[in-house]
Amino acid sequence: MLYKRHNRLKEVLKKRQPHLTVLMEDIHKPHNLSAIIRTCDAVGILDIHVVNKNGNYPTFSKISQGSDKWVFITSYNNINDAINTLKHRQFKIYAAHFSNIAIDYRNVNYTEPIAILLGAEKWGVSKEASQLVDGHITIPMLGMVQSLNVSVAAAVILFEAQRQRLEAKMYTKIQLSPKTYSKILFEWSYPNISELYKKNGRQYPALEENGQILEGNVLI
Structure with missing residues (x-):
């Protein structure tokens, strides 16, 4: 592995924000999903969550620009399971949703x-999901249209989240545990080799400072 590329992977991983995420409910257009994933990568999101009634989440590679390789995606069969999982992990969940209790997205x-x-x-957040979340947020609109495209709305909200986290200096300190950091760094650095280790139930070998595998007996 080239030393320059290894340093790039480390710098990106150091800024990943495991406590900021997106949950997408039945977003079925590949260009929207891909654009949201690309924005998630840009603001340092580590993983996202997807609910799709069809059981898949097609992406459009020309828009995602490969960002789906750097953002982990967890899929669910229903919104209830997804929300319960996030709440169990102590996440507060805010739905981008018009309602009489919705607040300006900047007030979160x-x-x-x-x-x-x-x-x-077309339909926005489902009624079930709107009742399960902690709150609703909206983006003030001053023109004739009532809402933004979902991928644009995601970008507006997530860059506000990035702004607040930059001010709080949350990108200057590694948010991941040492174990998780090392694990993801190896998987990003050596995707094919990491799959082989997982298949064989083996622990990943350590990496040298330049990104080379420390062990001599790499599985083949």
């Missing part, structure tokens, strides 16, 4: 563990 504290729920392109 994004330095806390927080998940942003985004609904389907």
